[in-house]
Amino acid sequence: MLKLLRFLKPYWWQTILLLLSVAAQVWCSLQLPALMAGIVNDGIVPGNLPFIYSTGLVMLGYTLATVFFAVVTHFFSARVGAAFSRDLREAVYRKVLSFSVAEIDKFSTASLITRTTNDISQVQQAIMMMLSMMLRAPLMGIGAIIQAFRTAPDMTWILALGVGLIFVFATIILALAIPKFKLYQTLIDRITLLARENLTGLRVIRAFNNQSKEQQKFAKANDALTRNSLFIDKVMSFQDPLISLVFNGVTILVIWTGLTHLETDLSYLGNMMAFVQYASHVLISFLMVTILFVILPRASVSASRLNAVFETKNKIVWKPKTTGTPDVAPSVEFRHVSFSYPGAEENVLTDISFRAKAGETTAFIGSTGSGKSTLISLVPRFYEATSGEVLVDGIDVKDYAAEDLMRRIGYVPQKGLLFAGDVSSNISFGNEFATASDLVHAATVAQAKPFIEKLDKTYLAHIAQGGANVSG
Numbered sequence: 001m002l003k004l005l006r007f008l009k010p011y012w013w014q015t016i017l018l019l020l021s022v023a024a025q026v027w028c029s030l031q032l033p034a035l036m037a038g039i040v041n042d043g044i045v046p047g048n049l050p051f052i053y054s055t056g057l058v059m060l061g062y063t064l065a066t067v068f069f070a071v072v073t074h075f076f077s078a079r080v081g082a083a084f085s086r087d088l089r090e091a092v093y094r095k096v097l098s099f100s101v102a103e104i105d106k107f108s109t110a111s112l113i114t115r116t117t118n119d120i121s122q123v124q125q126a127i128m129m130m131l132s133m134m135l136r137a138p139l140m141g142i143g144a145i146i147q148a149f150r151t152a153p154d155m156t157w158i159l160a161l162g163v164g165l166i167f168v169f170a171t172i173i174l175a176l177a178i179p180k181f182k183l184y185q186t187l188i189d190r191i192t193l194l195a196r197e198n199l200t201g202l203r204v205i206r207a208f209n210n211q212s213k214e215q216q217k218f219a220k221a222n223d224a225l226t227r228n229s230l231f232i233d234k235v236m237s238f239q240d241p242l243i244s245l246v247f248n249g250v251t252i253l254v255i256w257t258g259l260t261h262l263e264t265d266l267s268y269l270g271n272m273m274a275f276v277q278y279a280s281h282v283l284i285s286f287l288m289v290t291i292l293f294v295i296l297p298r299a300s301v302s303a304s305r306l307n308a309v310f311e312t313k314n315k316i317v318w319k320p321k322t323t324g325t326p327d328v329a330p331s332v333e334f335r336h337v338s339f340s341y342p343g344a345e346e347n348v349l350t351d352i353s354f355r356a357k358a359g360e361t362t363a364f365i366g367s368t369g370s371g372k373s374t375l376i377s378l379v380p381r382f383y384e385a386t387s388g389e390v391l392v393d394g395i396d397v398k399d400y401a402a403e404d405l406m407r408r409i410g411y412v413p414q415k416g417l418l419f420a421g422d423v424s425s426n427i428s429f430g431n432e433f434a435t436a437s438d439l440v441h442a443a444t445v446a447q448a449k450p451f452i453e454k455l456d457k458t459y460l461a462h463i464a465q466g467g468a469n470v471s472g
């Protein structure tokens with residue numbers, strides 16, 4: 001979690017203003033109970049009306065100041081929070097885009113989606129809570145304890161009892177809930193995976209009449225998630241009633257012990273009222289600490305999932321500049337290339353050598369699963385050969401800058417993939433400066449021209465995500 005705090009750096013002055021305003025807010029709200037005790041003891045009891053008015057005005061002033069600082073705190077925490085999560089999301093996304101296929105396989109697409117969405121919101125929430133509570137809780141707690149001790153020293157044991165009880169309750173609640181937080185994120189991953197798979201494979205599911213089976217699979221994952229969150233919520237739902245119980249118990253004890261004082265000294269009433277308010281401040285700040293203890297473990301699960309993304313080293317590192325001069329005649333050459341997928345025991349390709357020259361057609365023929373697509377995917381460096389060399393135009397692919405290599409390759413994947421947009425945005429995917437005649441030329445080469453021209457808006461015809469609204 002702490003590692004992600006680096007994303008707060010650009011917003012340091014807003015963060016400092018936020019913390020200052022939290023401190024000011026706490027200070028102002030700590031003044032109120034003492035002033036109220038003054039009104040009761042020195043105003044109401046002796047019947048001093050002007051004193052009540054003047055102190056009342058001062059209290060109003062402090063209240064307004066508290067409101068002002070509360071607004072300032074919220075303003076900055078919203079700003080800093082939104083900016084923080086935007087930057088974090090962008091950084092995760094940039095990192096993911098830089099991954100080679102091997103790293104994406106390692107995390108799974110579904111998990112990467114959860115990480116860029118759900119995990120980031122968890123961390124954002126936690127950071128915001130931390131910023132507003134981490135300073136407020138100790139300031140308010142300690143300030144209120146000191147003030148409470150000053151107003152009624154003989155009642156501090158009641159406070160200690162209340163704090164002790166809250167501490168015990170909080171420990172039990174947290175011990176039950178924390179193990180479930182870890183599970184929660186994994187279950188979300190599972191839901192994302194199923195939803196993604198089922199929605200993209202909807203036609204196949206329909207064709208095999210498997211809706212109910214897939215529905216059951218989803219329902220099972222959904223139930224597991226629901227059970228998990230319900231358990232967390234059930235445990236957490238004890239928190240509020242227990243806190244109220246402790247708070248009301250404290251109030252009753254204060255009144256109980258205060259009664260004996262009141263028999264001899266009526267002005268003790270003000271102190272009692274102030275003490276109850278300070279006690280509530282103390283309990284609230286302890287409550288904040290427990291809330292932090294709930295949010296932090298939860299967010300630190302998410303934070304470590306994000307850090308795992310940041311800390312993953314790209315196995316494939318591109319040269320910033322291509323070294324060597326490429327041959328004039330284009331060619332693709334494999335020299336004793338072997339390859340196995342990460343984690344696999346056996347090689348898919350073993351000691352492959354060949355040279356495909358310009359002007360020739362080189363074909364690879366083999367049964368399904370023999371490694372044809374794998375072999376091709378080594379040319380654009382989707383994966384790195386385990387041993388041996390892959391050369392494009394006489395230069396090892398490892399010595400190319402990414403752009404230079406891709407410019408030399410026209411890659412048609414086994415499974416065509418179109419992006420949401422229109423026909424022209426898909427044809428010009430690799431060249432944003434393509435002119436209208438370039439588009440037509442490309443379409444002609446791909447023998448797609450007659451088909452495109454039959455479409456309603458021809459080159460501006462809408463293409464759905466994944467190219468779902470056009471034929472293969």
Ligand SMILES: Nc1ncnc2c1ncn2[C@@H]1O[C@H](COP(=O)(O)OP(=O)(O)OP(=O)(O)O)[C@@H](O)[C@H]1O
Nearest residue numbers: 105341348366367368369370371372373374375414
């Ligand atoms: N991402 C991957 N991770 C692990 N193993 C993989 C991966 N992709 C393919 N394989 C395995 O590598 C082997 C070769 O697969 P490949 O896709 O290259 O076969 P192919 O010759 O293109 O088959 P087809 O003719 O069906 O397209 C198969 O055994 C396959 O299970």
Ligand SMILES: [Mg+2]
Nearest residue numbers: 372373374414
């Ligand atoms: Mg294939």
